[in-house]
Amino acid sequence: MTGKPPRDEVLGLENLHVTVHDGTATAVRGVSLSVAAGEIVGLVGESGSGKTLTCRAALGVLPPGCAVGPGTISFERQDVTDLSRRGWERLHGTGMGAVFQDPASYLNPNLTVGSQLAEVLRVKQRLPRRAARRRGIDLLAAVGLHRPDWVSHQIPGELSGGMLQRVMIAIAISCEPRLLIADEATTALDVTIQAEIIELLRDLRDQRGLAVLFVSHDLAVIRELCDRVIVFYAGEIVESGPVGEIIERPRHPYTQALLRVASVGDFRRRELQVIPGQPPQVGADITGCRFAGRCPAAIEACRSGPVSLAPLSDVHQARCVRATDPELTADPELTAVPVTTAAATAAAEAAELAAR
C-alpha cells in the first residue's frame, strides 16, 4: 500500500517488521495497514499470528526483547517509529487509547474506579480535583453505565467484568484520543455483555469519529463490529478487505478455514470444523507461503517462492497464488442459505425429519 496516506488517516503502518527474542526471530513481517478516522478495523488471527505484537508496536509498548525492525509507524501522518519515551507518553491517552482483555488487572484493587479515572484526567489534562471527578462521572455515563455516581465509588472488586471493561473504555477515551486500540477486549466477557460492549464501541465511533483497531481471534465478533477486516497468519497479512466482502468472498484458504470454523450456532449443522495442523513457530524461516503446510489447496507454486499480497480489487487483497482461481472460491458451506424466520425454520426442520 504505497502512495500518500489519505487525509484523515489516523494510524498507518508501512512494511512493519517486529523482531522478538532480542532480534533472533521476526514475528511480524511486512505489515502495512491504514486506519482512517471513524473506521473500525478488525485484526483477526490465531494466537501467535502477530496481531497483538502489531498493536503493541503501534502503541509503542513492545515487551522487552522485542523491537521494531524495518518499517514505519505513523500516527496522524506523523512518523512515530523512533519516538522517544516522552513522545510516546504524550501520545498515550491523548492521541491513542487502549483497552485490553482483563480489565481487573489494569486497575488498582484498593482504590475506587472513580478516583482512578479522575487520576488519569488530573495527570494528563491537568484538571483540578473536583472537575476531574465530575468529568469522570460524565465519562462513566457516556460509556453506558447506569448510576455512574454509584459506580464511581466502587472498588474494582465490587463491579462485574462488563462494568469494569466499560470503566476501562472510559479511561481510554477520557482524554479524547483519535484512535482506540482494543486487544481482545470482549474475549473474556459473557456473551450478553460482549454484545453490549460491541454496541458501545460502535456508538463511540458514531458519536466521536473515533477510529478503532479491534483485535480478536473470533471472526464472528469482528463481523459484528468492524467495517474492514485484516486477516493475520504467522506474522503476515494474508487477506484484507471490507468485512462483507471478506465474509462472502474470501479468497485466501486460511480465511475460508476461519469462516468454516466460526460457523456455529446452527444446531442442524452438527459438523464442527477444525483447522488441522499448527501454525509455524514464531519467526520460522519458510520459503513460499507460510500457510502451505496446512492448506488444502496448496500447489507446487505455493512453496517455490515468497507470495506477495496482491490486490484483487481496490479494496480487497489476498496473499495467495490461487486467489483468483475460480475453483477456490466455491465453498459449499458458505453458500448454504440461512433460514430467516422461525416459521421457515420449523418448516425446514419438519422437512428434514420427514426426509430421514
Add this chain to the structure above:
Amino acid sequence: MTRTTRRTPRSSVLRLPSARIAVAILAVIVFLAIFGSALAPQNPLAIDAGALYKGPSLHHLLGTDYLGRDVLSRLMAGTRLSVLTAFEAVAIGLVIGAPLGVATVFLGRSFDFTANRVADALMTLPSIFFAVAVTAVLGNGLAQAMIPVGILLVPVFFRVTRAATLEFGRAQYVEAAELLGGSKLHVIRVHVLRKVMPTMAVTTAQAAAGALLAVSFLTFLGIGVQPPAPTWGGVLSSDLDYLNLAPWAPFIPGLLIAITVGALNALADAFRDRAGAGELVSPVADPVIKTHSTLQALEAADDRQTAA
C-alpha cells in the same frame, strides 16, 4: 498462582558464588564437628603456664588462651559440642513443628485455631531466659539447655510450614485428587510435601543459624558448660575477661561464630532463590472474569502466544 518446585538446570543451589562459599565453609565446620577433636594439633585441655596469651605462632597457629591452651585446638574440639547441640535444637523444632504445620491445614478449623494459639503463646517466651530457667530445673548440661531452644523453634517451623501448605493445600489439583478419592495423606504425600520442602529448607538453615547463636550465647554465659570442655562461646567469654592482655583474642572465636552463622544464612538465601527460580507463574486463562485477578491479562496473552 501455581508454583513448581521442578528443578531446572539453572536453578541449582550452587548457582551463586555466595552459596558455593557458604557450602564450603559449612562442609569444613561439619567435618570439624565430626573429626575436630581427633585432628586438633594440640591437646585442647593441655595447660601451659609458660605460654599464656601468646599471639599466633608456628606452634600455636591461633595463639593461646589465659591458661596457655592452644586456641586452634580448643576451637576445633569445641565445634562438635556447639554444632551438635545447635542441630539438636533445630531437630526438635523441625520434627515437631513441621509435621504439625502441614497437618493443621487438613485437620479442621478447631485444631488449627488451637494450634495457632499454642504457637502464639510459645512465641512470646524469651528464649534465653527460658533456657536458663530450664537448666535451673534440669541441671546444667548443654544438651538440656538446648531443649527449650528447640521447643521455641517449634512455633517457627509450625508457622512457616503452615503458611507454605496453605498456599498449596487448597489448590485445584488438590481438589482434583480429592475427587478421585484421594485421602488427605495421599494429597500431602504426592502434592504438598514436595512443594513445602524449599520453604522448610530455608527455615531450617535460618533456624540453625539462630540456634548456633543461642548455643554461643548460652556457653558464653557459662550455662551448660562443664569446664574445661571447650566451646566457642566459652572461649569467647574467657577472652573477654582478659581483654587488656590480649585484645585480639575475642575476634578469633567471634569471627568463627559469625562466619558459620553467616554461611548458614547465605545457604538459606540460596535455597530461597532456588525456589524462586523454579517458579512457574500460571496464567489463569479464565475467560470468565473473576474479581481480584492479578496479572491475568498479560499472562493470558502470553499463554496464548506460547500455546502451540
Add this chain to the structure above:
Amino acid sequence: MTAQVTEPPATAAPPLLAVAGVDVVLGHGWRATQVLTGVDLDIWPGEIVGLVGETGSGKTTLARTIVGLIRPRQGRIVFAGTEISGLRGGARRRERRSGHVQLVFQDPLRSLDPDLTVGEIVGEGLTIRGGLDARQISEQVDDALAKVGLEAALRDRAPGQISGGQRQRVSIARALAAGPRLLLCDEPVSALDASNRNYILRLLAGLRDSLDLPIVIISHDLSSLAGIADRVVVLYRGRIVEDGPVSQVFSAPRHPYTALLMASAPSVRSQGDRPLTVHHLRRTAADPPPPDGGTACVFAARCPFAIAACATQPPLTTVADRWTAACHRHQEWGELASKRPRHP
C-alpha cells in the same frame, strides 16, 4: 464428522443422575449468598447436556455440588440410585474412588499439578484406587491418552511443557482413566480459539459415542454448544429457566433469557437473518417498571415482558414433551418480541 442427536429415552427409565431441589448457599454470616435455588436436573445415559449460564449463574457451583465439593443446604443428589450428596468421610472416598462421576476443571493450569508428569497425573485416580501394578496403570494411562488423541510420548512431560489445548486434553484423560459413568466438563473450551474449541467438542462427542458416556458441558456460550448438545439447560442467577431438546430450544426458545443469549451471540452471518435481535429482547426506558421483591422472577428486572404476575417466581412448567421453562408468559412473549422495534 457428524454427531448424531440422541433423543432421551422414554421417561420410564430412571435418570442416571438426579439433582432434586438443590439449594446452595456460599459464604457465612452476613456475607452468605444463595447461589442455587431449587435446582432440579436429571441426566440420562448417553446424552450430551449443555449447561449454559453467565457469570454468577451458578453453573460451576452446580458442577462442584454434584461432585461433592460443596454441600447443598437443601436437596439431594442421587447417582444410579445412591444418594451421594449425604456421603462423608470414608463412604464418600469410596464412592469417589469408583470414579463414577468425574469433573474436568475449567483451568487445566490450575487443576494439573505442575510438579507431576502427565503420566502421573492421568494415572493418579488409578494409583489411589489401588489394586493395579505399575504396568497395568501404565497401560490404562496410555489408553486414556490415546482416547483424547495424545501420544504416549507425552507421559513424561510436565504440564508446563505442553500447549494449552494439550493440557485440556490431559485433564480430560485423567477423568477418563477413572472409568466414569458421567462426565462433567466445566467450560472446557472457553479459553480456546474456534478451531481448538471445535476439536475438543468433537472429541467429547466422540467419547459419548464410543463409551456411551453422558456428558454435561458447562459453558457461557450457548451457540458453541449447538453443534454438539442434545439438550440444553439454561441457568440464570441460580435457577433453571429453560430445559429442553436442542432443536426445539434453538428454533423457538420459550424463555426470553434464552432468546437473549442466542441473539447476543455474534455470528458470521449478518444480524438481518435473525428473527429476533437483542433489541427485541432488552428492556428499554419505555417498558413499565418490573415487579420487585424477593419472590419475583429472577429475570424480571431484565425482562421487557414482565407483568404483575411476575412478582412470583414462575415454576418450571412443561411446555412440550421433555421441555420445561420457567416463565409465566412463555406462550405469548415471542409474539410480543417480534413486534418490538428492531433498532434502539
